[in-house]
Amino acid sequence: MTVESTAAHTPRRSAGSKAGATGAKSKRSTGANARKSADPELVQLLTPEGKRVKNAEYDKYVAGITSEELRGLYRDMVLTRRFDAEATALQRQGELGLWASLLGQEAAQIGSGRALNDDDYVFPTYREHGVAWCRGVDPTNLLGMFRGVNNGGWDPNSNNFHLYTIVIGSQTLHATGYAMGIAKDGADSAVIAYFGDGASSQGDVAESFTFSAVYNAPVVFFCQNNQWAISEPTEKQTRVPLYQRAQGFGFPGVRVDGNDVLACLAVTKWALERARGGEGPTLVEAFTYRMGAHTTSDDPTRYRGDEERLAWEAKDPILRLRRYLEAANHADEGFFAELEAESETLGKRVREAVRAMPDPDHYAIFENVYADGHALVDEERAQFAAYQASFADVEGV
Ligand SMILES: Cc1ncc(C[n+]2csc(CCOP(=O)(O)OP(=O)(O)O)c2C)c(N)n1
Ligand SMILES: [Mg+2]
Numbered sequence: 001m002t003v004e005s006t007a008a009h010t011p012r013r014s015a016g017s018k019a020g021a022t023g024a025k026s027k028r029s030t031g032a033n034a035r036k037s038a039d040p041e042l043v044q045l046l047t048p049e050g051k052r053v054k055n056a057e058y059d060k061y062v063a064g065i066t067s068e069e070l071r072g073l074y075r076d077m078v079l080t081r082r083f084d085a086e087a088t089a090l091q092r093q094g095e096l097g098l099w100a101s102l103l104g105q106e107a108a109q110i111g112s113g114r115a116l117n118d119d120d121y122v123f124p125t126y127r128e129h130g131v132a133w134c135r136g137v138d139p140t141n142l143l144g145m146f147r148g149v150n151n152g153g154w155d156p157n158s159n160n161f162h163l164y165t166i167v168i169g170s171q172t173l174h175a176t177g178y179a180m181g182i183a184k185d186g187a188d189s190a191v192i193a194y195f196g197d198g199a200s201s202q203g204d205v206a207e208s209f210t211f212s213a214v215y216n217a218p219v220v221f222f223c224q225n226n227q228w229a230i231s232e233p234t235e236k237q238t239r240v241p242l243y244q245r246a247q248g249f250g251f252p253g254v255r256v257d258g259n260d261v262l263a264c265l266a267v268t269k270w271a272l273e274r275a276r277g278g279e280g281p282t283l284v285e286a287f288t289y290r291m292g293a294h295t296t297s298d299d300p301t302r303y304r305g306d307e308e309r310l311a312w313e314a315k316d317p318i319l320r321l322r323r324y325l326e327a328a329n330h331a332d333e334g335f336f337a338e339l340e341a342e343s344e345t346l347g348k349r350v351r352e353a354v355r356a357m358p359d360p361d362h363y364a365i366f367e368n369v370y371a372d373g374h375a376l377v378d379e380e381r382a383q384f385a386a387y388q389a390s391f392a393d394v395e396g397v
Helices: 034-038 067-092 106-113 129-135 139-147 170-185 203-214 242-249 261-276 306-313 317-327 333-355 375-396
Strands: 121-123 191-196 219-225 253-257 282-287
Touching: 067 106, 067 129, 067 139, 067 261, 067 317, 067 333, 106 129, 106 219, 106 261, 106 282, 106 317, 121 170, 129 139, 139 333, 170 191, 170 203, 170 219, 191 261, 203 219, 203 242, 219 242, 219 261, 242 253, 242 282, 253 261, 261 282, 261 317
Parallel strands: 121 191, 191 219, 219 282, 253 282
Antiparallel strands: none
């Protein structure tokens, strides 16, 4: 089995990695889940060269996958990347105030997103554009908030995809509470909470782990370890591989190659199946890389070098699936050409939609704060009206 080891993936310099906590195999045992929690290996089904490798544990979750489904995963990743590139360009042109790119994380998001059932519920961060795509949220709706014309442009309940959450880690609590509700209702759906390596240091995430474990909540914690929390490397968040955190809370954790869409699909299916089967929470650490800046307000050249990015470029999630599709004759030239044309069409649609977004009514921000209104909001609305009127006075002078 060709598996890139954790050690090979665990980069850099810090005292944390010197402490040796990251690479060593542990023989500790805490019951049925111990094998996973103690295994430092990365789950990988497709190598960076696009070679399919066997995995005794997870192969069964993708065993029946058809050529059409494989092409579908590829299409999802390509169109998501194209959408993301358009959004970055639109920010540079002044059409968006900010953009948080998912470049490099397409496999983690599409693999996990396509593992979900329609009635599962997703709690994202602000970077889950690929998961939104899988949920059927129109990508143009993701852009309103980043243009500053709304507070989130979709109805969470239409697609079971919650609004983006900027407050790091807080959505893991929302997800846990929602999952506890699902369990009380006796429903057989599951919840997935996305968060980052930086978020793993938040108290909210630790509390979510505790509550979900104790109440056996049907939730999957999907941590995209993209190696950076703005300018802070993962070594500043943890002395152990993140997936091992779960063991201390009493549920399994697994590290998956986050640039391998098949592995992400398989591992997330497994974790969701556990949740639906009443086996409680799972932590999935998708080991990946943020290829771009944290957001368009960030300049990563200030804190990281090129070698790291180049090393991860060689593990590109889209390229590796393309190599596999070509080598195994799952797709022909026509498919790739058609997809290129579809990308162009999507790009055009996104550009046109953003430019056509109307500015909001200035008073809309005061609506929906309280269901039945509130004296304080009324006061603030009046203050705002007076402020607006003060501009009219100046103009009139
Ligand atoms: C509670 C809180 N603290 C700080 C911030 C500022 N902040 C925004 S993004 C970010 C880093 C998050 O890193 P990570 O969780 O790894 O997610 P990534 O951006 O890499 O996807 C921080 C500290 C915030 N939004 N919320
Ligand atoms: Mg991060």
